[in-house]
Amino acid sequence: MDTQNFKGTHWSARKTGPIYIVSIKDQSSIVEALTDFVKSQNIQAGEITGIGAVSEATLRFFKPSDKKYVDKTFHEQMEMTNISGNVSEIDGKPMLHMHITLGREDYTALAGHLLDAKIRGAGEFIFYPLDTRVVKVKNEEVGINFYDFEK
Numbered sequence: 001m002d003t004q005n006f007k008g009t010h011w012s013a014r015k016t017g018p019i020y021i022v023s024i025k026d027q028s029s030i031v032e033a034l035t036d037f038v039k040s041q042n043i044q045a046g047e048i049t050g051i052g053a054v055s056e057a058t059l060r061f062f063k064p065s066d067k068k069y070v071d072k073t074f075h076e077q078m079e080m081t082n083i084s085g086n087v088s089e090i091d092g093k094p095m096l097h098m099h100i101t102l103g104r105e106d107y108t109a110l111a112g113h114l115l116d117a118k119i120r121g122a123g124e125f126i127f128y129p130l131d132t133r134v135v136k137v138k139n140e141e142v143g144i145n146f147y148d149f150e151k
């Protein structure tokens with residue numbers, strides 16, 4: 001199968017068939033690096049998985065009762081035991097939606113919606129692009145972005 005290598009400021013990647021292996025550089029922001037990656041490859045939809053390690057992470061918790069977000073940043077070295085996420089489009093821009101599970105030094109886990117995290121160590125991702133574009137629109141009643149397959 002055809003393979004091709006690509007490089008950005010904060011990432012490098014190998015494409016094999018339709019699938020990418022992506023490495024994010026030490027000390028880089030995951031969201032910044034992956035957003036740059038999807039833009040550079042013109043990926044409009046797909047699935048992402050990853051593992052690695054981070055030195056800080058900001059998680060977001062959504063409270064449906066008052067439509068409020070509560071953000072919390074953790075400044076410590078943690079194993080990124082899993083990232084699972086997807087790509088869609090909001091207002092014409094690529095949007096990454098990622099959830100993360102983090103392992104602390106005492107082997108307990110933190111988990112949640114990922115706002116951003118900084119790689120410290122490895123950042124290893126697999127990216128599965130889908131051959132479509134998919135749009136999300138904010139639902140004001142609920143307070144979050146939903147897929148709109150009519151768009």
Ligand code: FE
Nearest residue numbers: 097098099113
């Ligand atoms: Fe989420």
